[in-house]
Amino acid sequence: MHPTDSPAPTLVFREATAEDVDALVELVQSAYRGDDSRAGWTTEADLLDGQRTDPEAVREIVADPSGRLLLAERDGATVACCQLEHRGAHAYFGMFAVRPGLQGGGLGRAVLTEAERFVRATWGVTEMHMTVISVREELIAWYERRGYRRTGRTSPFPYGDERFGVPRREDLEFELLVKELAAPGVSPA
Template identity: 75%
Template sequence: MDIAPATARAELTFRDATGSDVPALVELVESAYRGDASRAGWTTEADILQGQRTDADGVREVLEGPAGKILIAQRDGAPVACCQLEHRGESAYFGMFAVRPQLQGAGLGKAFIAEAERVAREDWGAKEMHMTVISVRKELIAWYERRGYSRTGRMTPFPYGDERFGIPQRADLEFELLVKPL
């Protein structure tokens, strides 16, 4: 989906995703992380993972789960960013964060993550936001640190062999937990 420069300056609105958003959400997430199209932005994982980042079933699973939702940012009715939010007691989990590649680097991600944190804090009373990031994504981790997230050193293995998460191009992938007080 092309977003004209004038549209990129239009007002940003937020809403919860619905089932009818699934195809657009899959396209948005895939465009931000995988394949050559993702190289238009700085969040690409194309050099470390091939294959899919998510699929329609994975997005529906989040939407239908009792503790989660997907938040969408729109400009002129078009989705330009999204994330998964999951209520986990005193914390919330932030995942599946995607910003349309050609709009990255202009402050949209910063505004969007602030809105996600507000939703977790005000709607769920969450005291912390948790996320996991592939540990070799140093530039992305630094971006989150500038937003107040701290590295915990707590690692979980990458699900090698499960192509629902992509096809690893390196043998050293693992996830690190990042945490921010809300």
């Protein structure tokens, strides 16, 4: 390393607490809604207006004993997060957000890898589930490159419930994606 080069900041993962709620709401909103989200590639701004989450919803996730809200920090700043929920034989992955200006540099991949490791080690599950808006082809392709498979199983978008946003299209629905995880203590091939 050249003397003027500085090492890349270390990514630190931890479980969110009630003190993190406002920062997490801002992060999730910035990654998915409004003009700020357009700096990244995960924006839903062309599909939905309004909020992606609110403080009450994030507080509920943080307090839920069946799940965790995992956050990633760099130099003390929250740069990414994801929700993990233990659902018996599998875990659910949701509320995945990466700060828009940091997308495309491997941060999302690192968070997803840590989430998969966490659910295997903590809950012993061997399968991860998530739902993605089915018209988000580029995002679904990103998950497929990481081992998730489309199931064709869909569920309706909650039209009329503005807690999840205000749809700009009439054809929104969620598709279930699933990934088989290696058993705890077994490295994936």
